[in-house]
Amino acid sequence: xxxxxxxxxxxxxxxxNSEELSGDIEKSENEKIKSKSFSMNSNPSQQDKKRSxxxxxxxxxxxxxxxxxxxxxxxxxxxxxxxxxxxEKVAVIYVQxxxxxGNVPAGLGYATSEEISENIHKAAADSTVxxxxxxxxxxxxxxxAAQEIVGEIEKVxxxxxxxxxSMGDLATSAAYYIAAPTDYIIANPSTNxxxxxxxxxxxxxxxxxxxxxxxxxVAKSGELKDMGSTWRGLTxxxxxxxxxxxxxxxxxxxxxxxxERNISKSDVRALADGRIYTGAxxxxxxxxxxxxxxxxxxxxxxxxGGITGEPKVQYMNRASLSKLLLGxxxxxxxxxxxxxxxxxxxxxxxxxxx
Numbered sequence: 001x002x003x004x005x006x007x008x009x010x011x012x013x014x015x016x017n018s019e020e021l022s023g024d025i026e027k028s029e030n031e032k033i034k035s036k037s038f039s040m041n042s043n044p045s046q047q048d049k050k051r052s053x054x055x056x057x058x059x060x061x062x063x064x065x066x067x068x069x070x071x072x073x074x075x076x077x078x079x080x081x082x083x084x085x086x087x088e089k090v091a092v093i094y095v096q097x098x099x100x101x102g103n104v105p106a107g108l109g110y111a112t113s114e115e116i117s118e119n120i121h122k123a124a125a126d127s128t129v130x131x132x133x134x135x136x137x138x139x140x141x142x143x144x145a146a147q148e149i150v151g152e153i154e155k156v157x158x159x160x161x162x163x164x165x166s167m168g169d170l171a172t173s174a175a176y177y178i179a180a181p182t183d184y185i186i187a188n189p190s191t192n193x194x195x196x197x198x199x200x201x202x203x204x205x206x207x208x209x210x211x212x213x214x215x216x217x218v219a220k221s222g223e224l225k226d227m228g229s230t231w232r233g234l235t236x237x238x239x240x241x242x243x244x245x246x247x248x249x250x251x252x253x254x255x256x257x258x259x260e261r262n263i264s265k266s267d268v269r270a271l272a273d274g275r276i277y278t279g280a281x282x283x284x285x286x287x288x289x290x291x292x293x294x295x296x297x298x299x300x301x302x303x304x305g306g307i308t309g310e311p312k313v314q315y316m317n318r319a320s321l322s323k324l325l326l327g328x329x330x331x332x333x334x335x336x337x338x339x340x341x342x343x344x345x346x347x348x349x350x351x352x353x354x
Contacts, residue, residue: 093316186296
């Protein structure tokens with residue numbers, strides 16, 4: 001039976017037979033498929049577009065995480081992360097590294113008198129600060145720098161603000177000089193402290209200079225004007241004078257410890273031969289008051305300051321991320337810090353240390 005759309009001879013009304021018609025239909029379908037495929041390749045789907053955005057979204061998320069982390073670290077460094085149980089605060093000030101005069105930010109290995117004194121002064125000026133903790137981890141350093149810091153401590157005590165010391169691994173010599181006038185000293189049984197005494201170091205490089213062919217002519221106004229210079233050794237007169245200067249500083253150290261720790265001068269002198277004591281022995285001798293860590297010291301400071309409940313802790317000069325990565329918050333480069341330290345190390349008058 002013939003299809004109604006074909007002629008008796010097998011052709012369609014347009015004059016095409018069924019095979020030709022079938023071929024044209026197949027060809028048309030193939031062209032449609034190719035066209036659709038081309039269209040899909042030329043215009044990516046929404047899913048492809050979303051996939052292409054994933055790497056950028058991950059980068060943005062990574063950067064946001066870093067920024068939030070930096071904000072958290074900096075905020076914590078300035079005490080924002082302290083306990084908010086009370087509006088009354090305990091300020092924590094770090095004394096870490098060799099004690100020197102000058103102003104190098106905390107966290108760079110040096111405890112400088114201006115930086116520490118400034119933070120003590122700021123804490124005392126804050127009416128919400130009821131007590132201060134000095135976290136000491138230092139081998140000592142310059143007696144003059146230690147005296148500058150003690151001067152600020154005494155001003156704070158005169159205002160009735162208690163100061164508690166928390167000793168870490170080390171709090172010797174000038175670092176103990178700083179601790180002595182505070183209201184309460186907390187150490188660990190294994191803390192190294194003491195080393196009460198003074199030393200003045202001179203370096204004689206004359207033999208090395210002579211070997212290298214270096215010669216000096218020195219014009220000076222007095223016999224002792226170039227005392228301590230590396231191009232010559234000390235005369236007997238200069239050695240005697242150096243001993244006198246050292247003993248003056250030593251006597252001041254003895255008096256300070258005796259008065260502030262309520263120990264007789266004779267007993268302090270017996271302890272003050274320069275030796276280091278463990279925290280346990282230091283407590284036996286009356287050089288420290290108790291044992292504990294930083295947080296025990298904070299609790300003790302809060303108690304002495306009359307704070308009820310948990311105090312907010314204000315970390316005044318804890319090392320921040322920017323200091324560790326860039327050198328300092330104030331824009332001082334590591335090169336500037338190095339120059340400052342070299343000035344102390346290369347002093348033409350030797351180094352007096354406590």
